[in-house]
Amino acid sequence: MMKTSRMYYGWIVVLITFAALLVSAGVRSMPSLFMIPFEQEFGWSRGGISGVISTGIFLYGLVGPFSAAFLQKYGIRRVMVFSLALLAVSLSITPFMTALWQFQLLWGLVAGLGTGAMANVLGVTVTNQWFVKHRGLVVGLLTASAATGQLLFLPLLAKITMEAGWKYAIYAAVAVVVVLLVIVAVWMRSHPYDAGLAPYGTNELVKPEPFRGNLFLVPLQALRSALRNKTFWLLAGTFFFCGFSTNGLIGTHLIPACGDFGINEVAAAGLLAMMGLFDLVGTTLSGWLSDRFDSRWLLFWYYGLRGLSLMFLPYALDSSPAALMTFSVFYGLDWIATVPPTVKLASMEFGKERSGMIFGWIVVAHQLGASTAAYGAGVARDWLGSYTVPFVAAGFVCLFAALMAVRIVKAGGSRASQPQT
Template sequence: MNTNAAKSSGVHYGWIVVLLTFVTLLVSAGIRSMPSILLLPFEKEFGWSRGGISSVISIGIFLYGLVGPFSAALLQRFGIRRMVVLSLILLAVSLSLTPLMTALWQYEILWGLVSGLATGMMANVLGVTVSNQWFVKRKGLVVGMLTASAATGQLLFLPLLAKITVEFGWRNAVHAAVAAIAVVLVAVAIWMRNHPYDVGAAPYGTDEIVKPAAFTGNLLLSPLLALRSALRSPTFWMLAGTFFFCGFSTNGLIGTHLISACGDHGIPEVMAAGLLALMGLFDLVGTTLSGWLSDRLDSRKLLFWYYGLRGLSLLFLPYALDMNPLMLFIFSIFYGLDWIATVPPTVKLTTQEFGKEKAGMMFGWIVVAHQLGASTAAYSAGVMRDLLGSYTAAFIAAGFVCLFAALMAIRISKVSAAARQAVS
């Protein structure tokens, strides 16, 4: 396939870029979820504590989020193709060296530092950048598709990688992940383009061919100036606070520890990975529906219900683990519908507060709070498991903080209104 073939077929090249980005984010998300599969094998083979292994996952999750505010500037300055290729190479190197490691500090570097930074570049901001560069119309559809790729990656990769780990060993699972990266890397290097101007086309939805503006900002200073401005906004603190608890109760806790928690109750790894995959499937439905509802209902009330229902489901989880597989299946469906349903209303509230021009950068910092919460949960839950012998306390604590986040979400409107009144 080449650009001329795309033109002659009548397919706008932007859709090819979307497909490549979707696959890139899908593979990146699948690999980012691998530590939950590797936790038990590493504990058995190396004798590392769950707290120690969880600290690696915690660092990776935090760096994954911290890169976000800066990745937009890097993508604009150096181009989408160059940055994605570099990120995929770094990710492939970190995975390729993983089977050779013998100490926990090596795992810290390979998966905490390198993998965290590499996958952080291939996260939400990449999808937003692609939609802004290539599309005037259908932006919402594009952002929705690319956001859903994270759930789809988990859906496709976790059961497969868990099965390879159980039947052929974790090293072969890592080799399979490297092979997937290699395929995506070749496709991106050949067919990815930075801007419609590169193929002599206009953005989708317009006939005007425009040369992209040169990047004039400071790669480090611009995100920091945006953060300084955000810190003066009470609404930013409320949104960042609720998103902290969102990360605490999703990828940091359930995404990292559900498989090992199931192992404590005699549930096989492949079946436990299937539960996470099921959550990913229903997350596609829940997030899409949440976006539809955000256009029609008060986003603050939506967040109240999302966090409240998630809190109740986490309070139910210890009982589901002790009862029977059917209860755990019901939990997975209910919880999966709510996994990242909080994103559309949070993005909408961010846009309303800061405007379209600043929304991307501000949301990037809100995502940092999300990943800080996820990082905290990933580490603390592992430590609590080592000290108490179970995850029950961690699940119950997460349930209560979600209920607190629900109350914060309702409070957002009052804080925002008070702030605007003070300014006026």
């Protein structure tokens, strides 16, 4: 066991988890940089490349509930090491691909599985095991790491892609993943008990609950139970539209959409990076707010404002750099701010022990929405010659999601309708 120190070791665990989620999100967003280079080098269509990205996004979400079970049974550190190793292998082979089906195998399947095991469920699991106090803040911070991955990775990788080629951008990502794998293997701890500590906010040293049941059956049983709950359907529905309007649409297609207006990859990646910077602020603040205010009304405002910003985007692209900067700041503050309130509502409704796995299924809905937008927007661009219709449509579905969030007040009639503390 580790000796206690003045600094709570859980904050080091949060830092390592933040870095892992950051790198995972950065790698997950890389194909948007390669869309135009792949069109030029391999002759693949925008829709075909979008289909690969769509598959990876969906698997990224689908793995979540099962990842929650694996995290409980084998521990956080082992699962993270395996996922990073899988990701490193997929990245290392990518420069040798020559056909679209190989891209689908490496990025749609393998990278989707590798990054999916380090999705939002990882952050929720770490938070629930290590913290009793400041849970909303920690969830917000770990959620924000996804956008921060774009902040750190995309501009640099875009510059490497433009100056040296996309293969060298892949090699740079492999190096980062390998370094992180070593850090996780040496310093990560799965549970406070492993460090001889109590969860933050308590003084009771407790052993982790052993996982019981089948690794693949238990998540399905949790889903079957959740499907009878109205709050689950509302949370999953709003999260479907969340994914539709964020990583599936903007995360995948903003860079090529900028290319349609003569904005190069580095400048477009800079816009995403700016969104990442402001999302780091917005999502961390959202976690703080979810500890203090009604999460349902937070979701109402987040989705409503996001919808308005997406309706503004086609004008911004065809207007001026100042308009695009305004969109990046406004949209960035709201990028993934929906996660902490959604986690809060899921925890209130389903309890600490089940919330991680059920939230994993809610994330599946998010990634299904993202997958739909990633593929659909690419096909729409091929058909219509622009992204205007997908952007405006996403704005309208966000307004609908805002109304769904308010309905959670009347759903379930149990813990979800209680005041938040």
